[in-house]
Amino acid sequence: MGLQQSDALDVERRREDFPILQREFDGQQVVYLDNGATTQKPDAVVDAIADYYRTYNANVHRGIHQLSQEASIAYEEAHDTVAEFVGADGREEMVFTKNTTEAENLVAYAWGLNELGPGDEVVLTEMEHHASLVTWQQIAEKTGADVKYVPITDEGYLDMEAAADLITDDTEMVSVLHVSNTLGTVNPVADLADLAHDHDAYIFVDGAQAVPNRPVDVEAIDADFYAFSGHKMLGPTGIGGLYGRKELLEGMEPFQYGGDMIRKVTFEDVTWNDLPWKYEAGTPVIAQGIGLAAAVDYLEDVGMDAVRRHEERLAGYALDRFAEFDDLTVYGPTDPEDRGGLVAFNLDGVHAHDLASIMNDHAVAIRAGDHCTQPLHDVLGVAASARASFYLYNTTDEIDELLEAIDSARELFA
Ligand SMILES: Cc1ncc(COP(=O)(O)O)c(C=O)c1O
The missing domain is CATH 3.90.1150.10 (Aspartate Aminotransferase, domain 1)
Structure with a gap:
């Protein structure tokens, strides 16, 4: 071999x-050889999910009984494990989503819909995945904002001179993938974060093809948001991670409403739950979260x-x-x-x-x-x-x- x-x-x-x-x-x-679409799962991940269902299956955050307590602890600790893996500062900065696509939609709806307007610009790149391209295109249409695209060079790199021209004081969000799922290019996301921040814009990094394959440190990149999918990194389908800077996640509106994401509800009013639960409405991805944490443990062992x-x-x-x-x-x-x-x-x-x-x-x-x-x-x-x-x-x-x-x-x- x-x-x-x-x-x-x-x-x-x-x-x-x-x-x-x-x-x-x-x-x-x-x-x-189709790992960019989804990876295979090691026994350790399959066993962790089966173990949850076989021995401590219960809903989380809702029961005083022992099974619910065990499930809640495992689910919450899964956030810690995944947060640490990408350099986030604890579970408050790690929201579990369905996948990268949902993380992209979460930020586009919860932040973009409220913050963007005519005259604002969102800067993407020509190599974006539809997850980001379609999402920001639609939010721009709803809000009257414009979308600009950083071109690629003949060699398949981002044209960073063009990026420096396109990112201006009108830019509110730069959304860029870390590693291209078609060209394979590893983009200089820390440089793009600097460019965005120089103009008081935020940066969303799509790490769907990066987190599975290389060490990622969201703080070193200085990303405002960073998203990835569990199924592309040995984990189960139905789970993704969204890192968000704590003050941003605290300031944003929720993406979805319902149970578990609230602290206090009256017939007139509501207050939101703590991070990250504010963004995880309804019964969350319990088995998938536990499976993703097992995948992270496996990757760390390698x-x-x-x-x-x-x-x-x-x-x-x-x-x-x-x-x-x-x-x-x-x-x-x-x-x-x-x-x-x-x-x-x-x-x-x-x-x-x-x-x-x-x-x-x-x-x-x-x-x-x-x-x-x-x-x-x-x-x-x-x-x-x-x-x-x-x-x-x-x-x-x-x-x-x-x-x-x-x-x-x-x-x-x-
Ligand atoms: C770079 C990139 N971004 C986003 C996605 C979307 O991932 P998912 O379908 O898990 O939401 C993919 C998946 O192919 C991808 O390669």
Whole structure:
């Protein structure tokens, strides 16, 4: 098995924690390279969720009984675990949402709808995921604000000179992804935070492709908001994290109303609950929160520096192998240190969907389409691309298998 060992990361040992990786289709073992869409879950995460349901299932914050107390403690401590993982200052700054998309909507509705108006600007980038692009576009339409886009360079980086021109005193919010889910580019989010703050604007960082793959410190970035999805970092679906600076979360209106997010209600009036519960209306994502905390424990055991180095090496290996073929177009920076562990590409003369389907015949799972970045694909001048995205359990052998499957597509369409 190629690249079994990346520094402290023993890939072969870790793969044993993911029984799904042993699945075979027509006698071929699955090669799972669709981690940008969602990652597989180690036994530790599945067990933590099953343990909650089997041994202490109860609603939280509502019962005096023992089961509810145990569930409440586990759920609250999950916030501490996740907050610490991204450098937030405790559970008050860590709201559990459904996913990155909901975190984006939470801030857009709770802050944007109330704070934006005609003459205000929201600055996005050409590489934004629809989660941010569509959300801010719609909030801008509702409020009369304008949306501006920082362009990308031919090499797939953000044009930082253009960013410095576009972010002005009219800017109220800069929303940017940390790592592009199509180009792989790692964006200079701390520099963008400085630019935003120089103009008294806030910055929202979409970390959906960053938190799973590299150490993230929201305070070092000086982010005002930072969002990510549990299912892309070994956790279950149905949970995401929204970091928000405490004074901002305290000052904002709630996103949704109902039980658990209130302190005192009368027929005339209401006061809000403490952070972060003010933003978690109704029965929250209890099992998912416990599962996400187990995923964070697992990642910390592996070590995020080791995960980042492993991803860089896999991306570097893939870029070198792809460069052997003239008929493969790869998007994004060529230096693996400037990118996360994913590679979007096209094979001349073969539609990305056909390519993914042929990969499937070889039990290689990749994604094909626009990866929720249609405007970026317009900039790239293609309707779709194929994407291989790696994680801590992938090997260079699997990248070779991907290349072999691409070769059979080549033969088929020759
Ligand atoms: C960069 C980026 N942002 C946001 C999202 C949306 O994540 P979710 O669907 O979990 O809300 C994704 C998922 O593909 C992503 O890659």
